[in-house]
Amino acid sequence: xxxxxxxxxxxxxxxxxxxxxxxxxxxxxxxxxxxxxxxxxxxxxxxxxxxxxxxxxxxxxxxxxxxxxxxxxxxxxxxxxxxxxxxxxxxxxxxxxxxxxxxxxxxxxxxxxxxxxxxxxxxxxxxxxxxxxxxxxxxxxxxxxxxxxxxxxxxxxxxxxxxxxxxxxxxxxxxxxxxxxxxxxxxxxxxxxxxxxxxxxxxxxxxxxxxxxxxxxxxxxxxxxxxxxxxxxxxxxxxxxxxxxxxxxxxxxxxx
Numbered sequence: 001x002x003x004x005x006x007x008x009x010x011x012x013x014x015x016x017x018x019x020x021x022x023x024x025x026x027x028x029x030x031x032x033x034x035x036x037x038x039x040x041x042x043x044x045x046x047x048x049x050x051x052x053x054x055x056x057x058x059x060x061x062x063x064x065x066x067x068x069x070x071x072x073x074x075x076x077x078x079x080x081x082x083x084x085x086x087x088x089x090x091x092x093x094x095x096x097x098x099x100x101x102x103x104x105x106x107x108x109x110x111x112x113x114x115x116x117x118x119x120x121x122x123x124x125x126x127x128x129x130x131x132x133x134x135x136x137x138x139x140x141x142x143x144x145x146x147x148x149x150x151x152x153x154x155x156x157x158x159x160x161x162x163x164x165x166x167x168x169x170x171x172x173x174x175x176x177x178x179x180x181x182x183x184x185x186x187x188x189x190x191x192x193x194x195x196x197x198x199x200x201x202x203x204x205x206x207x208x209x210x211x212x213x214x215x216x217x218x219x220x221x222x223x224x225x226x227x228x229x230x231x232x233x234x235x236x237x238x239x240x241x242x243x244x245x246x247x248x249x250x251x252x253x254x255x256x
Contacts, residue, residue, distance in 0.1 A: 002033065004032040004231075007086075008034040008086040008087055008233065009084060010034045010035070010233060011087070011089065011130060012036055012038050013038075014039070014040075014041075015039075020222070021226060023054075028223065032230055038060045039060070039063035041063060061077045072129070074129040075129060075133050088139070088142070089233070090126055090127075090141065092126070094119060095114070100157070104156040119158065121168070124172060137180060138180025141181060141182065143185045143186075144225070145165055145188070146158075146187065147187050147248070166185060166244055169183050169184065170242045183241055185243070185244045186245050187244050187245065187247065188247050189219075189249055190219055213248065213250055214254065215250050228247040
């Protein structure tokens with residue numbers, strides 16, 4: 001056990017299975033001394049089972065980021081378990097089937113709107129829902145990203161949504177700095193999660209990272225990304241905001 005996050009109260013969203021990055025963030029945060037509350041959407045019985053696999057079973061709150069009532073009641077629901085928050089982890093993304101898989105030129109707006117709403121706008125709406133829980137000392141918002149500087153095969157409108165996520169985080173950093181709230185993203189290399197398995201052509205990513213990441217990359221290991229998130233949640237980056245930190249074995253910096 002460490003003390004990087006000793007005394008911190010952290011809300012972690014988007015935990016689906018114990019393979020998800022969100023789960024590994026929650027696990028690592030607890031191991032570093034944090035008190036963790038989870039949110040889940042749909043299949044809450046599954047999320048509760050996963051929560052019991054953490055070093056310390058964590059409470060689970062239902063949260064659909066497209067539901068205004070869920071967002072309005074979030075602060076009250078969190079207060080049933082902790083008296084405030086020092087950090088929030090945004091680990092939420094979704095793109096309808098027609099928004100992925102090479103259908104970019106034919107995707108209808110409704111599907112694009114869903115991808116952008118769930119994957120990007122929700123960073124703003126989640127942050128605002130949690131704002132009443134953050135005191136005078138502020139806190140840290142950390143989102144999970146997948147590099148939007150370039151295109152990826154089959155990622156299509158989710159890539160656009162991630163670009164919007166990156167821009168959203170910068171604007172949040174601008175407007176929330178006066179409240180001493182930092183907003184940053186971890187751009188992780190690909191990890192084999194339930195969400196990743198729904199991306200057509202995901203298997204193509206493995207060869208790219210195996211060949212080009214100078215530090216190497218293991219698609220089965222979410223812990224490097226989790227450690228990066230916990231570092232940004234800690235007090236060790238007090239003047240870092242609006243940043244995208246790459247935890248991808250260094251691939252983002254490589255050319256051909």
